[in-house]
Amino acid sequence: xxxxxxxxxxxxxxxxxxxxxxxxxxxxxxxxxxxxxxxxxxxxxxxxxxxxxxxxxxxxxxxxxxxxxxxxxxxxxxxxxxxxxxxxxxxxxxxxxxxxxxxxxxxxxxxxxxxxxxxxxxxxxxxxxxxxxxxxxxxxxxxxxxxxxxxxxxxxxxxxxxxxxxxxxxxxxxxxxxxxxxxxxxxxxxxxxxxxxxxxxxxxxxxxxxxxxxxxxxxxxxxxxxxxxxxxxxxxxxxxxxxxxxxxxxxxxxxxxxxxxxxxxxxxxxxxxxxxxxxxxxxxxxxxxxxxxxxxxxxxxxxxxxxxxxxxxxxxxxxxxxxxxxxxxxxx
Amino acid sequence: xxxxxxxxxxxxxxxxxxxxxxxxxxxxxxxxxxxxxxxxxxxxxxxxxxxxxxxxxxxxxxxxxxxxxxxxxxxxxxxxxxxxxxxxxxxxxxxxxxxxxxxxxxxxxxxxxxxxxxxxxxxxxxxxxxxxxxxxxxxxxxxxxxxxxxxxxxxxxxxxxxxxxxxxxxxxxxxxxxxxxxxxxxxxxxxxxxxxxxxxxxxxxxxxxxxxxxxxxxxxxxxxxxxxxxxxxxxxxxxxxxxxxxxxxxxxxxxxxxxxxxxxxxxxxxxxxxxxxxxxxxxxxxxxxxxxxxxxxxxxxxxxxxxxxxxxxxxxxxxxxxxxxxxxxxxx
Numbered sequence: 066x067x068x069x070x071x072x073x074x075x076x077x078x079x080x081x082x083x084x085x086x087x088x089x090x091x092x093x094x095x096x097x098x099x100x101x102x103x104x105x106x107x108x109x110x111x112x113x114x115x116x117x118x119x120x121x122x123x124x125x126x127x128x129x130x131x132x133x134x135x136x137x138x139x140x141x142x143x144x145x146x147x148x149x150x151x152x153x154x155x156x157x158x159x160x161x162x163x164x165x166x167x168x169x170x171x172x173x174x175x176x177x178x179x180x181x182x183x184x185x186x187x188x189x190x191x192x193x194x195x196x197x198x199x200x201x202x203x204x205x206x207x208x209x210x211x212x213x214x215x216x217x218x219x220x221x222x223x224x225x226x227x228x229x230x231x232x233x234x235x236x237x238x239x240x241x242x243x244x245x246x247x248x249x250x251x252x253x254x255x256x257x258x259x260x261x262x263x264x265x266x267x268x269x270x271x272x273x274x275x276x277x278x279x280x281x282x283x284x285x286x287x288x289x290x291x292x293x294x295x296x297x298x299x300x301x302x303x304x305x306x307x308x309x310x311x312x313x314x315x316x317x318x319x320x321x322x323x324x325x326x327x328x329x330x331x332x333x334x335x336x337x338x339x340x341x342x343x344x345x346x347x348x349x350x351x352x353x354x355x356x357x358x359x360x361x362x363x364x365x366x367x368x369x370x371x372x373x374x375x376x377x378x379x380x381x382x383x384x385x386x387x388x389x390x391x392x393x394x395x396x397x
Numbered sequence: 398x399x400x401x402x403x404x405x406x407x408x409x410x411x412x413x414x415x416x417x418x419x420x421x422x423x424x425x426x427x428x429x430x431x432x433x434x435x436x437x438x439x440x441x442x443x444x445x446x447x448x449x450x451x452x453x454x455x456x457x458x459x460x461x462x463x464x465x466x467x468x469x470x471x472x473x474x475x476x477x478x479x480x481x482x483x484x485x486x487x488x489x490x491x492x493x494x495x496x497x498x499x500x501x502x503x504x505x506x507x508x509x510x511x512x513x514x515x516x517x518x519x520x521x522x523x524x525x526x527x528x529x530x531x532x533x534x535x536x537x538x539x540x541x542x543x544x545x546x547x548x549x550x551x552x553x554x555x556x557x558x559x560x561x562x563x564x565x566x567x568x569x570x571x572x573x574x575x576x577x578x579x580x581x582x583x584x585x586x587x588x589x590x591x592x593x594x595x596x597x598x599x600x601x602x603x604x605x606x607x608x609x610x611x612x613x614x615x616x617x618x619x620x621x622x623x624x625x626x627x628x629x630x631x632x633x634x635x636x637x638x639x640x641x642x643x644x645x646x647x648x649x650x651x652x653x654x655x656x657x658x659x660x661x662x663x664x665x666x667x668x669x670x671x672x673x674x675x676x677x678x679x680x681x682x683x684x685x686x687x688x689x690x691x692x693x694x695x696x697x698x699x700x701x702x703x704x705x706x707x708x709x710x711x712x713x714x715x716x717x718x719x720x721x722x723x724x725x726x727x728x729x
Contacts, residue, residue, distance in 0.1 A: 194644055205574060208582035242537060242628040250540035250625040277632030281640045293582040294626050296574040298633045300609030305637040308613045312526055313645075316665040323665060329658035333648040 070100075071381070072118070073374045074147040074156035077105030078125045079163020081363050084111045087162065090370020091117055097371065099378050102156060104147040120155070122146035128363065132166030136174055144168060148175035151356040158357035158377035160348070162365040168358065169206055169351055176356040179390040183211075185353030186218045186292065187360065188225050189299055190346040193283035194337065197230050200287045201280070204349060205296035212255040215239075215289050216264050217393050221352040222287040223269035224392035228383045229376070230286070234269050238285035240294060241274040248274065252291060260289075266396055277301075306341060344369035347376030352389055357381045402432075403713070404450070405706045406479040406488035409437030410457045411495020413695050416443045419494065422702025423449055429703065431710050434488060436479040452487070454478035460695065464498030468506055476500060480507035483688040490689035490709035492680070494697040500690065501538055501683055508688040511722040515543070517685030518550045518624065519692065520557050521631055522678040525615035526669065529562050532619045533612070536681060537628035544587040547571075547621050548596050549725050553684040554619040555601035556724035560715045561708070562618070566601050570617035572626060573606040580606065584623060592621075598728055609633075638673060676701035679708030684721055689713045 075091050077084045084105060092115050094101045104120045105111050111119065124142040126135040136145055144163055148171040150156035161168045165187075173185060187206045190198035202222035207214065219237050226235040239257055241249035246257045253274070260271045275285055277298055290298070317327035339345065348361035348369065359377045361369055407423050409416045416437060424447050426433045436452045437443050443451065456474040458467040468477055476495055480503040482488035493500045497519075505517060519538045522530035534554035539546065551569050558567040571589055573581035578589045585606070592603045607617055609630055622630070649659035671677065680693035680701065691709045693701055 194640060208574065208585075240629060242540060242625055242632075248540075250623075253540075253625070276636075277629040277634075278636030278639070280633055281636055290629075291582075293574055293585070294629055297572060297609040297622075297626055298629050300574075301612055301630045301633045302609075302637050304608075304610030304613055305634050306641070307610070308526060309638070309641045312669045313666075316662055316669050319665055322661055326658035326661035329654055330648055330662070333651055333655060334645075337644045337648050 071155070071157035072100035072102040073377045074102055074104050074120065074150040074159045075370070075374065076143045076147045076159070076161035076163055077103040077111050077119075078143040079161040079168070080361065080365050082366065083162065086365065086367045087370055088112060088114055089367035090365075090374065093367055093371045094374040097375070099374050101374055102150070104150065105143045120146055120150055126164050126167045128164050130164060130167060132164060132170045135164070135167050136170040144171045145175065148172050148358070151358070152176050157381035158359065160359045160361060160370070160373045160377050162361035162363055162370065165205070165360055168360050172351050172354045172356065172358040176354045176358070179353055179355050179386060179393070181390065181393045181395075182221070182353040183217055184214050185351055186221065187349050188222055188352050189349040191280055191299070191302065192340045192342070192346065193281060194340055196283040197232075197286070198346060199280060199283060199285055200226050201295050201299060202287065202289055202352070203292040203295050204299050205292045206351070207292040209293070210252060210291035212252060212259050215252070215256040215291065216259050217353070219260060219265060219271070219287065219289045220268055220392040221389050222289060223265060224388045225350060225352055225385065226286050227268070228380055228385050228388055232286055235286035236272045236284075237265060237269045237287040237289065238272050238275040240277070240288050240290035240298070242276060244274050244276070246273065256289070268392055345372060347372040350380075355386055357385055403487070403489035404432035404434040405709045406434055406436050406452065406482040406491045407702070407706065408475045408479045408491070408493035408495055409435040409443050409451075410475040411493040411500070412693065412697050414698065415494065418697065418699045419702055420444060420446055421699035422697075422706065425699055425703045426706040429707070431706050433706055434482070436482065437475045452478055452482055458496050458499045460496050462496060462499060464496060464502045467496070467499050468502040476503045477507060480504050480690070483690070484508050489713035490691065492691045492693060492702070492705045492709050494693035494695055494702065497537070497692055500692050504683050504686045504688065504690040508686045508690070511685055511687050511718060511725070513722065513725045514553070514685040515549055516546050517683055518553060519681050520554055520684050521681040523612055523631070523634065524672045524674070524678065525613060526672055528615040529564075529618070530678060531612060531615060531617055532558050533627050533631060534619065534621055534684070535624040535627050536631050537624045538683070539624040541625070542584060542623035544584060544591050547584070547588040547623065548591050549685070551592060551597060551603070551619065551621045552600055552724040553721050554621060555597060556720045557682060557684055557717065558601070558618050560712055560717050560720055564618055567618035568604045568616075569597060569601045569619040569621065570604050570607040572609070572620050572622035572630070574608060576606050576608070578606065588621070600724055677704060679704040682712075687718055689717055
């Protein structure tokens with residue numbers, strides 16, 4: 066299998082703006098020289114696909130569908146077929162902006178878990194103004210966790226960071242409620258102890274605890290937590306960003322004078338805010354499955370789709386799965 | 398005991414800006430007609446206190462001190478003496494901007510737990526632009542929780558909300574990672590089931606799950622979670638606010654043109670951002686102890702101290718502790 070010859074399998078029916086924006090992203094990817102194959106219905110529902118190849122899939126898993134049940138019953142869905150394309154060596158990676166739970170279930174059930182991985186986890190890049198993103202693991206795959214799983218999330222997150230952002234020894238931190246090792250819940254305290262024993266070896270450096278306020282500050286390259294806390298924190302950040310943008314928008318559009326003043330500030334604001342745009346990050350990754358799986362935001366535009374395809378293709382070329390499997394392999 | 402005749406006991410040595418800003422806040426409170434007594438050293442370290450009464454306390458619990466040990470060993474500290482003043486009926490409430498853990502421990506050990514309360518919790522008001530704050534319980538007192546404790550946090554939080562913000566039936570939500578009752582970790586799912594069984598009775602209405610992104614959106618009046626998740630979420634919000642303000646400040650001060658444009662926007666921005674200022678909320682409350690205890694932010698200025706004294710005095714007058722005790726009492 067030569068991943069660089071294989072296309073990225075794109076779930077054409079997944080996401081709030083599917084299929085239009087998804088197909089448009091695929092066309093932009095082809096323009097950029099990235100191989101891509103659409104997965105979806107061949108009955109014309111995808112519109113004009115500009116001659117792109119379509120892997121046929123007649124069913125659609127909806128956002129509201131129960132993930133486990135949907136993957137079991139909708140065997141000919143675009144999501145399940147995209148995962149099968151990776152499993153069968155017809156695609157190097159899968160990308161979906163659809164139902165997150167069903168994307169995880171499809172990848173897990175069709176691609177399978179990597180050897181030695183207890184639980185796959187979601188790695189979500191958080192924007193750091195003026196720096197490389199901080200990768201949050203687990204951002205929502207596992208609501209209840211064991212300390213050993215968090216150690217693996219740290220290992221897999223570090224392996225991902227190295228391939229994605231090129232740092233040789235990423236700084237890995239544990240999310241807790243105080244910097245001291247004695248602070249935190251039982252899970253965090255046990256994980257702190259386990260991470261201090263050196264399981265990151267050559268993958269990176271464990272720098273101890275960080276707090277919620279450090280998530281956007283770039284202190285760590287990888288921040289480890291359970292999927293419940295991680296998802297709450299991620300969405301709290303999203304919500305506060307939205308609140309702040311909405312306040313700013315109201316103040317700027319209040320009067321003709323404020324509108325004119327905003328024109329002066331807008332170029333600088335847009336430039337400064339660019340790293341905060343989740344569309345630029347390429348989406349979240351499911352780590353620990355036997356293949357590259359990118360989980361894009363439900364609201365993904367063509368630009369987000371293009372970036373996800375680019376990242377998926379690049380990580381497949383770099384052999385991400387092999388690196389992740391090696392990261393969790395017991396040493397010595 | 399007539400709480401309205403009693404002063405608020407203010408830990409004069411607690412906080413990053415103690416004693417200067419703390420004493421200044423006390424003097425402003427007296428100006429505003431609020432009775433206040435300083436608790437701290439009488440050796441001149443407090444500076445000019447303008448004739449305010451001082452309850453003597455020779456020791457200081459530092460921010461870095463271990464809370465439990467500090468309260469046991471520094472028996473003559475301003476924090477412990479402030480809690481004793483409430484216990485002994487010499488003050489109606491205590492306020493400290495010092496070591497949060499030691500404030501909790503002092504209040505718990507000196508005032509004692511209210512009858513029926515399993516664990517006291519921290520209630521922190523989150524700003525909601527254009528609306529009343531949303532109260533987050535538990536914002537950090539209990540890192541590991543039982544579902545029954547979260548039910549009590551909901552009851553105590555609702556009782557607090559009614560007295561503090563005047564809503565007769567506050568909307569109470571559970572923080573989770575999806576709106577459906579099936580979403581969440583084991584703790585959230587068990588708590589959802591328990592809250593659905595009606596333990597809020599006349600205190601408020603359980604409206605189900607909310608997510609991290611809803612925390613600043615004002616969907617709920619009270620949001621319940623464990624102290625680990627709550628503290629991570631609270632600090633994530635603080636951190637993102639700081640990041641955003643810093644980006645905005647850089648863009649505004651970039652050139653003479655942007656500075657001039659910012660002048661036009663500043664009045665509106667300051668007005669819009671005012672509700673986001675934690676100094677305006679009066680600080681966090683420790684609920685479930687036999688007395689009113691306000692935990693102010695470590696960076697509190699005189700204005701934050703003044704607001705905390707005002708809120709503490711008001712809630713003591715309203716008999717908050719009795720309301721909280723009634724809220725957790727089994728019905729029927």
